[in-house]
Amino acid sequence: MKKVTSYEIAKEAHVSVMTVTRAFKKNSVIKPETRERILSIAEKYGYQPNSLAARLAQDRLLISVIVENTFLRLTEELTSGMKLAENMLKDQKVDLDLHVISYQNNSSQTIIGEIDTAVDSGAKGLILVMGHYTQDIIDRLNDIIASGIPVVTLINNPQTINRLCNIQGNEYMIGHMAAELLSGSIREGEVVVLLGDEEADVHKEMLKGFTAALEDSEVRLYNAYDIKENLEFSRQIIRQIIAQKPDIKGIFISTALSVAVLEELNSMNLSGKIKVITSDLFPELIDYINNGTVQATIFKDPSKQMVDAISKLYINISGISDDTTDIRVVPQIIIKSNLSAFLEEK
Structure with missing residues (x-):
């Protein structure tokens, strides 16, 4: 049963x-x-x-964070944000509980199971970081929200969830910035975009911004490719692109899985010969920025997004504010000359 x-x-x-x-x-x-x-x-x-969980939750406010682990470095950034928020709220009796779901075991049943576990443990609010939301997940979340437990979605933003708010980078701006950077450095020619998941709202918005920025440019979008948040598939796609379009001038990698693509370019002796813009910042990217393989990366600050999500839930649950405004974190461009400053801050 x-x-x-x-x-x-x-x-x-x-x-x-x-x-x-x-x-x-x-x-x-x-x-x-x-x-x-x-x-x-x-x-x-x-x-x-769950008597133990209930007893622990009596005098404290428990917020559960459920993360689909599509990329380890992103999960680490989100966890870093949780630690910052926990320190900020240490005098407010707030406990944070992290549930990480393996990308290899991310069935709807598994995700719903983690959501139910969080609710049964006494969570007063949920933060969801998912690459995708199936209808049964959405239905379960809406039932939970209707029962009085608010939900904040981070990064991906399904419109049919009655969430408190959504927090993510300004994806349209990110796409626009990437296109400006590429068109400013190559002047003319064709470029490609590598998407993490073309069906995700965040990637759709990013692509809109990218194409809009190229409207008055001599640079043209050859194609956008869905690499399905899969390391091996991303390697195959970049080889396919180079085989089909060997004179490609630039690449924007909008997903955190950029290192696999960069490794493939290096194996084909194309490092530095094709202008590359990436997104986010993690240790594996540092050498590629310093040696010029990556011209710039667009930082969406997932750690700050998590801090904002936890703060938003806390002030709502505690009755300090009923603000439900979505937050769009302004992206920042990181290049070789300002890389060290960002690393010092992190």
Whole structure:
């Protein structure tokens, strides 16, 4: 029999998840008929609250962060942001709980299982960092939101989730900046864009910005390729591009999987011969920026995005503010001359 979670009890009883939690506490303030209804439903399904988690959560605010680990370095940046936020809120009795889902085991069932685990552990708010959202994930999240638990989405922004807000880089601006950098350095010719997932809203927005910036330029977009957030596939794609279009002038790699592409270019003796713009900043990119293989990288500051997400949830749950405005983090261009300054800050 499938394990029933507190949010499912709340849904059937037409109450919030917090009310379900209070129903199991003898001294909590709750209408007798409401308590009786909740306990009756719980008994029907054999539901028992996670007493340890509930006890720990009584006087503290638990926020659960659920990350689909598409790229280790990105997950590390997000974790760094969690640590910064935890330190900022250390006097506010806020606990942060991280759930990392392997990209190789990212089925809807697995993701929903992690979401349910977070809710059952007493999370008062959720932050989701997903490469994709299937309809059953969206439905589960909307049910949880309806029960009184707010959700913030980070990076990808599915419009059908009734989330508190979305936080991501300004993807349109990122695409525009990348196209400006390429057109300014090669003047004319054709360029390609490598997308992490062409169906993701973030990549669609980025591509819009990129193509808009080339409208009055002699530089033309040859094609945009979906590398499916897959290292080996990204290697195959760049070899395919060079075989089909050996005179390509520039490449914008909008995904964090840029190192695999750069390694392939190096193996074909093309490092420095094709202008390359990447996104984000992580240790493996440093040498490529310093030796000129990468002309610039556009930094979206995922660590700051995580800090903003946690802060937004905290002030909402604690009643300090009911602001639901989306946040678009302004991207920054990193080149060889200012690289050391960024590394010192990190």
